Amino acid sequence: MIRSARLLASLLSFTACVAAHPVAAKNGAPAGAAAAKAHHKAAPVKDPEVDRWIDVAGFGEVALYRPKTDARGLVLFASGDGGWNLGVTEMAHEAAALGYWVAGFSTPRYLKALDAGDASCSDADGVLARLADSLVRELALPARTRAVIVGYSSGATVAYTALAADAGKRFGGGISLGFCPDLLIHKPFCPGDGGLTAHWQQQPPTWVFDKRDTVATRWRILQGEADQVCDPKFAGEFAAGQKDAEAVMLPKVGHGFGVPKNWLAQYRQSLHDLLDAP
16 A cells, blocks of 8 residues: 555546546646545635746746745745645745745646656656756856755655656755655656656556665655555655665654644754755
8 A cells, every 4th residue: 555545546536527627627626535525616825925926838837935035045846736735835935934945836737747748758857857957047046056856745756756866966855745655647757867667556556666775865754653645654665775865754743744843843954954965
């Protein structure tokens, strides 16, 4: 069991619903267990702390947050299945408070665009690297700036795959919050320089990414011990044996990261760790 079978069933049902109701999908209907109800509701109010929204091919609308202090880095933040809305926005605010420019994007939109490509595998890490390069130029950041990848839930998997495929060449590290090694996608990601691999799981049907010996950069997995969606064991298993990876287990934290006092200090420390990375 990777991601809970119940959640994957909900996601599969929602995928079919989006295909049948394209207007609902355009309005930002979230995936997940609440999808059947949520797609009838109005689109969520956009985060007023966003500095500006930019439209990026392959990502849709990207929320750009200005750092609250002197700029010290760039975060590409991959949302969970619900897209860019409450929950991940608070995490983005914390990163901006430490001096990061933050570019937050919808993981479902990103994965859908990857699946629409003609190649047999998706250049997932390459797409993220090109986004980072364009933002470094647009924001006039130092040319040596290496973006860090932060992701929640399905975005946590995206963060891992990007680091594992990149092999420390373009990204400066990453954080996965609520990590599972699987993604609901139709074709695998390309191996990249790091040799990322995945295998197909029949039940529930999903691609499961394999552990690499090293991601060759700093990676922090913040994992709730009470997570009932992603089995907490994967955090320790994927971090084991990697000198640059660390699993930070969080008591009294479930998959939703709903009580900040139970994880915020560890998240801030992880962001500091990435700022201090060589």
